Amino acid sequence: MHIVIMGCGRVGSALAQTLESQGHTIAVVDQDPTAFRRLGSAFGGRRVTGVGFDQDTLREAGIEEAGAFAAVSSGDNSNIIAARVAREMFGVENVAARIYDPRRAEVYQRLGIPTVATVRWTADQMLRRLLPSGAEPMWRDPSGGVQLAEVHTAPAWVGHKISKLQDETGVRVAFLTRLGEAMLPTSQTVLQEGDLVHVMMRTDEVEKVEAAFATGPEETHA
Numbered sequence: 001m002h003i004v005i006m007g008c009g010r011v012g013s014a015l016a017q018t019l020e021s022q023g024h025t026i027a028v029v030d031q032d033p034t035a036f037r038r039l040g041s042a043f044g045g046r047r048v049t050g051v052g053f054d055q056d057t058l059r060e061a062g063i064e065e066a067g068a069f070a071a072v073s074s075g076d077n078s079n080i081i082a083a084r085v086a087r088e089m090f091g092v093e094n095v096a097a098r099i100y101d102p103r104r105a106e107v108y109q110r111l112g113i114p115t116v117a118t119v120r121w122t123a124d125q126m127l128r129r130l131l132p133s134g135a136e137p138m139w140r141d142p143s144g145g146v147q148l149a150e151v152h153t154a155p156a157w158v159g160h161k162i163s164k165l166q167d168e169t170g171v172r173v174a175f176l177t178r179l180g181e182a183m184l185p186t187s188q189t190v191l192q193e194g195d196l197v198h199v200m201m202r203t204d205e206v207e208k209v210e211a212a213f214a215t216g217p218e219e220t221h222a
Helices: 010-021 033-039 055-060 076-089 102-110 123-130 162-169 203-215 217-221
Strands: 002-006 025-030 046-049 068-071 094-099 115-117 135-140 146-151 172-178 181-183 196-202
Touching (some): 002 076, 025 033, 055 076, 146 203, 162 203
Antiparallel strands (some): 146 196
């Protein structure tokens, strides 16, 4: 996958190096050309000097071929504008923006842009938003037979009730993270775009659960 990163600070440079090591092609955009020193001499991706929400700059960075875009500059406004341009103008599927102000983060989540507030930021969280797939274990019981995990949920599940998700996948939904806040759903809770779903499941059924979450309810019946 080609991934564009706006901002070459500590976060942006770390993301770029990690993603490149995983085999992705990377372009990093920053207004300050000296910031690219953080990438090191071994970095093989593109270094693009310019404003991260400028369409011509983004095109130079390969945004039209990108499967993911991360806005991790030092400015909230720049990050959210760039994220919206990447999503709305260029149709990039996986977009994430780092936001310093948690109150703003909730507003931007409602606009459909996944945000990561710096108070809870980790590289793993950002990578998870850019490359969503499978299950990420959070806890296992001592025997290893049962685990709590965040499972990537296909967009096809949006608009369906928790009860349907549980019935078709065989999991128990432990909690949701919605707009950055944890919530305990009922069987009648309807899944919304951007929800992170945390489930309890048998460890020997992880692959089956991942497949069911990835295909959606209609395909599950097929």
